Amino acid sequence: MEKKLFMPEITLIEAITLALSFEMQADPSVVVLGEDVGLDGGVFRATNGLLQAFGKERVLDTPLAESMIAGMAIGMATQGLKPVAEFQFMGFIYPAIDQIISHAARLRHRTRGRLSCPLVFRTPFGAGIHAPEHHSESTEALFAHIPGLRVVAPSTPVRAYGLLLAAIRDPDPVIFLEPSRLYRYAKQEVKNDGKALPLDQCFVLSEGDDVTVITWGAMVKEVLSVGSRLKEEGVNIEIIDVATLKPLDMVTILASVEKTGRCVIVHEAALTGGIGADIVAQIAEKALFSLKAPPIRVTGFDTIVPYARMEKYYMPTEKRITTAIHQLMEYA
């Protein structure tokens, strides 16, 4: 009888832990650092058990200083280590932005390839978990704007596992954004085979001829749900999980939009200056005459992400997404 590899169903956060654990086992240069990542296993438990498995030399509880975490990781990375640093929430990565933009992103360029920063900065992002202020940010566009960085956002346990492995193995700095709302939302079989998924490329989650819906992170959940409901109405949407937000795989996006002629971009981040704007601009530049209808962005409003009680008003809902798709379907 064929021996089947045991594949337990795990959550997205467990897939993160599994990938970290696999790569630490495989590569002694991988170290994990951040606030409370040791004994506590991280505030979301992403590093659960790593201290016990790999020791305090490789799982480092840092002092509470985010710029230090980033700056230290840069110094480590230039000396052959592969640091995977955790920032507890996206709203707390801002003190580290100078280090990320001024050094991590450009050390390779600045030294004409002599020094580089193979590191990963992990952080949960997005709203909808009823957390206090600053715990619900989706400011991925800040990082996607910076040359030299990669920005990656998985949306399922399988992609979290495969993309995190790819991020750690990547020779350049990666901002790895984990949708906190999906950390424990659904379980999926994840094969712990150490196989990375490709960076710099979108994932087409479902094929359809009517409307292309482009999204990433936690919004993938709403879009998938809208997709299956619209199918009953006879509307087939093509769902693209962008996954790598920088650099952007416009080849996949344009191919889909050229096929459907209609597109919606869904992101939780605020509208103005969001990545959706850039996607629409590129569609306008390169596929304008394939369009049957003006593209629509369904995004968070241009407001501060509200406190827990008003989150429901801020986040793009299934209803908003559905309305946008119906609107597009009115164009023949």
Added chain:
Amino acid sequence: MKIVDRFEVSYYQYLDEQSQLSEDAPSLARDWPKLIELYRLMVLARMMDAKAIRLQRTGMLGTYPSTRGQEAVFVGAGYATAKTDIFVPYYRDMAAVMQRGVSLSQILLYWGGDERGNIFQSTSDDFPFSVPVGSQPLHAAGAAFAIKYKKESRAVVAMCGDGATSEGDFYEAMNVAGIWKLPVVFIVCNNQWAISVPRSAQTAAHTLAQKAIAAGFEGEQVDGNDIIAVVHRMQEALKEAREHHTPRLLELICYRQHDHTTADDASRYEPKDLRDAAWQHEPIMRLRKFLAANNVLSETEEQALAADCTDKINTAVAEYQATSPQSADALFDYLYKTLPSCYAEQRLQLINEVERGKP
């Protein structure tokens, strides 16, 4: 009430303002070949500095931060650091970096606006000049962690100015170096000025050295115009760092004898008498007097030394000026290890524009 802690900050000086040697001076103070070499390096630094300023004034170099009057700090720092150590400089560190296998023409290339000035030697682990003030001590701490992790017997030197000690990153770096016992030596070149803001307006702390004490390790002041003290105290600190993973902070006290950079005009804020008074303590004359008093440097030797420096500088300038520019598409090189395919279009656009002579 009870006192739970007290602290002291030591001040080190071996060769005083009158070029008199103290009784506790280290053996370096009688090592004439080494002292003559240090003297030569300081002269080279001052002449090179003057040349760089002249090149900038005549449009042949970009903005340049002068090292004038601070030669003992930078020459001493570069000299004390072992080849196998890692040097993390800030932008004023020309005189240290030139001792790290970096050619003078490469340094000019950097200030002339060419990234290739940061290549150093391909095998170098040293960091390039850091422009964002105070951000680089963290890289030094990270590199020191890697050294310790790999069980190597090396240390890291993090350089910065007095203004940088007000930055959060500076304190964060010392804090983590203290907790994790990292082999790193923090050097503050206290030249009394952060552009226009004097040391007294930077912090109410009596010394900058004492900032290390809050991070749990020793800080000391050193006469930054006394090259013997700078080299000796740094060598001691580096030895401790390599052998016992003990970090240390050295505040090297000197005076900036020039504008902040060639883009600055210190006459707007600096009392002239301050600079003139400080000039009486400048490091090159102090060592020269000492060497002369001990009859180890004749007038003829001194002239030969200066002539040699002039030759080196002229050769470097010629090399710098003969360096062909990077090709336009080098703009896209080294952004990533492998340029993502989405960049192909922009890169091609630039190449085509250059071929058509457009930009």
